Amino acid sequence: MHNSILFFLLLGPITLLFCQSSPALSPQPATAKKFKALDSLLQSELTGDKIPGAVIQVKKGKQILFQRAYGLSQKYNAQHQLLSNPEPTTLEHLYDLASLTKVVGTTTAIMLLVDQKQIGLDDPVGKYIPAFDTSEKNKITIRHLLSHSAGLREWYPLYYRASNKQETYRLIGELPLAFPVGKQRRYSDLGFVLLSQVIEQVSKMPLEQFLEQQIFKPLGMLHTTYNPLKKGGFTKIAATSHGNPYEKRMVYDASLGFSVKGLDPKQWDGWRTYTLKGEVNDGNTWYANEGISGAAGLFSTVGDLQKLVDMLLTKGKIGERKFISTQTIEQFLSKDQFNNGLGWMMDPGNPVMKNAPAGTFAHTGFTGTSIVVVPQANISVIVLINRQNMGLSGKGTYYDLGPLRQKVIAAVLKL
Template identity: 60%
Template sequence: MIQSCFINKFFLLFLSIVCVFPLFAQQSQHEFSLSHTIDSILQTQVQERHIPGAVVLIKKDGKILYQHAYGYARLFNNQHQLLKRPEKMELNTLFDLASLTKVVGTTTAIMYLADKHLLSVDDPVCKYVPDFNTPDKKNITIRHLLTHTSGIIEWYPLFYKAHNRQQVFSLIAKLPLRYPIGAQRKYSDLGFTILGEIIQNITGMPFEQFEEEKIFKPLNMLHTTYNPLQKKLFTHFAATSFGNPYEKRMVYDSTLGFTQKDIDPTSWNGWRNYVLSGEVNDGNAWYANGGVSGAAGLFSTAADIQQLVDMLLNNGTVNGQSFISASTLQTFFTKDAFQNGLGWMMDAHDSFMKNAPEGSFGHTGFTGTSIVVIPQYHASIILLINRQHMGLLPNGTYFDVTPIRKQIFQAVMQYCNQ
């Protein structure tokens, strides 16, 4: 009888292995196919010298499906000569997030303050920034700034007229509006720069300090910071461009549509002339804001960004504790008339997440960074590329990484739909 019982248990164990193994094999095959596809995409781009390097992190249902570092964090010296020993890209390499600062830092901070009832997204900006209490700007709300519908000019070389953050805020308030308030979405760095001042005025502390204490540390984002060179903890960065050649074009070249009638391009010549590594690439953030801006300036790693994404995917909870309430998340991730959320892009027509399922959100950064979050599949894609380090192309622009983002997004969507 004992022998019969043993045989029966052995048979049941064998049967369970036989039945379950194909499921594991199928899952492994799907994951292998995904990693192979992404590996092929990014290896090819590095080998063909379209990009210096990249870090990718893909997660679904709380499990990391694939993460890898490709190529190099730095290839060239200050004379744009190939280094004898290029610096390899690592998973923990810090990237200049560029406009991901708007969502990782600024939007999350505004979200936190709204959740604590310290502001309402429909408050007028002039409630916190008195310089906006003018006939043309008094009706601009925080929501307008978050959705890029404030009418504020898209870009202006603030560093020609402002040399510290207070001068920057005052200058933006004095600039005439470019568009009617609320009439259309015109992506504006200046609007998010003002959000930084709102955070400071509400909290009574520099907004980078507020973000570190109330956002980054609680989310265990310990490698996310402004001005990382000032902190000895951080030493490995993904290099960006040699100075700011494209922004210089924006000032000098009228064909780009950014030149200003009140700016003499030759009246300022403080352009950097070395490879930027650990210094924010964005000219307004660096030259006029001391490296700290609500629009740009954050450095981070893929793993740190994932901590924020996990919180958002887990309905605002961290380790089972509420960090942001579900009702606040709903406010920020409800589409407006232009099909976007507050701070975050949600329009499925955006090429980097084209045809994404309803409720998906993401953002991109000029340096080559991007985030896509797909709540329907509890999945996310973090792709960090240091594209600017290759230098400007002959046509005066940087290599377009949108097709890379799109290919990787499509590969992940294919995996999710299997």
Template identity: 55%
Template sequence: MRKLFLGLLLTIFVGCTSNPDVEPKKVGKIAAIDSLIQKEIKEDHIPGAVIQIRKGDSILHRAAYGYAQKYDYGMQKVDNPEPMTTEYLFDVASLTKVMGTTFGIMKLLDEDALSLDDPIRNYLPEFEKGEKSQITIRHLLTHSSGLAQWVPTYYHAEDKEERYRYIANLPLKWEVGEGRHYSDLGFMLLGDIIENISGQKLDYFLEDNLYQPLNLRNTMFNPMGKGYKKIAATSHGNPFEKQMVYDDEFGYNVDVDPKSWDSWREYTLWGEVNDGNAWYANGGVAGHAGLFSTVDDLQVLVDLLMNKGYKEREQFISESIVDTFLTKDQYGNGLGWAMGKSFIAAEGSPDGTFGHTGFTGTNILIVPQDSLSIIFLTNRQNVGRQEGGSYFDLGPLRQAVFNHVWKNEN
């Protein structure tokens, strides 16, 4: 009992809100994880964070750190910043791909509304000609369609219909199936396919068929107009994307006249998706980005995968479909999910480990062999960019957190 008391004092000392039921043997590990995260906050690399570590039915650690917003537009420090809590919604960025769109495709597959090897031309007629006619749903899920990785579609489109037509007419960058080239455009099209099959907008389909049945009350697109107050702030406009467009030496070589469009946001983003393609060209709802959620809601979706499609005694997705999506493909990844250990910052993890990251500073890591999951959410963009234009690299911190968890659980 004395050890537990001393451990709780240590947790309080490092300045976070954490799980009060931590077993004594876990105290050292948790103190180390807290110290790692607090160090990055102190060095102004991230303003705040939420973490949850779960093994089986037990939460090993649950904590919130720092602030939901530290800086306002112009990098002015906020007076009396709001402390981060586990209740805050985060712009999960590309976690939308797996916690939204991939689940949507899984549900439609479970209903026999589509097949993974269906050509996408079956649902998107503009793709029926040329090499694009070979693209299948599986190609989109595995990022092997040959589509460009990223283009500023908002330079060519004011809404999702124009955005869709622009992508449909865009030449492929690689041959279909040539290799894995991570593509936001492919997941935009998966969102379009869900809408065309279901007859519903993507956000309504996911709400009706996944989030509401699972009783997720804090997972949604465009939370700003829905009365939510506890939302972590992200970037100050879209300076990273603007540099992607204006600076060819930044590594993106976008073929547009940078000055032909000039509707960049000039304020701190709060409740608006950071991703420019999702916001400017898709109204905040897209297959690749736009979802907001909390650690608790994300945990429900993670557990659904860990439990082979079951929540408690009810099966929401067939076990065989879950297995199919979490089986390594020829590129070493799952369908939607990434399994490359360097990409997901899980070096040293066993085979079958999978996860995904989000550009805003979010990530999920799941180790099925050990019934272990780590959900780590930050709002790194709010402290601004590093020298050179990039945001703080969370990869080493994510790997260090995993190392502490894995070493102490095995």
């Protein structure tokens, strides 16, 4: 039982690629020692029993410099027992993107609609959502939602009062603001749920349909989807958490700062307790939005994510065709007063892009996913980790990937 697991953890014998070149471009010289340093970072996490598995891809220009799948797509079951016949991680595995959904799907959709002049960044949200055309909320703009400065609550257990998309939209519209509009950045899932409502209002299409037809198909992202189990055809999916133990703690444990005044944690008890594999981890997306949200819910592969990154690095091109204008791309990837872009993070103090050059943009996902793009060096780093499958620590938290992410970007910048 344990020998096969140890073999995969120590060797990670899936895929290793140095300097893969496109047919039109010959390989650039690479220092094996530098790649070894990057590789050892992931290997140490596996041998230290910190993560079950991972996929990493580093690309510069048209060349994939480093690409590898490590460990297992699932190591433990819901009883925290080692699987007897674990599945090795591959480059083809779908990962629950968590909050990468915000930039991969929602932000890109808003980019496209802005580029097509169907939406203005400084349009009031109330123009599209009547519940926001009030004296309290009528100053909130699309830009505020993208920059997390709309004054919305950072989080709310929507499933206590909503069980589908329309009920969710109504509930968010009823919630009072928690902070002054435009005065500070308070990272909020609710803002990106509202952006999905705007996308649906403008496009007259469900969010998942708009993303598939207008974003993913044109980019060739054929393995990016919501609810992969319902859609069918996807057999390789990395497992995440065993139910929603941390999110339950967010409701019950007031010390975390997420509890809602007047809400009895015991009034709802639909918590999952089994291992999630193909079901989105995010509770609001799963319980209150049937797996589809502007804040979370997308599953994807490293190859598909690279296609989106390539489009952004080429200032809106898909091959030789212009998909989004350079002007719009630059609007979204310019720092605001909060030291971030629109949707994308650009703060060089963030561990995922610590000390990276000006213009670097990135985002992370709670499940363990991350994308970092360094335009100055024409380089990108995609790391997909299903850290939650290891379970909660004794302190009731998931393993902190911040130090690893910081070391990875430091190693990549030396390549």
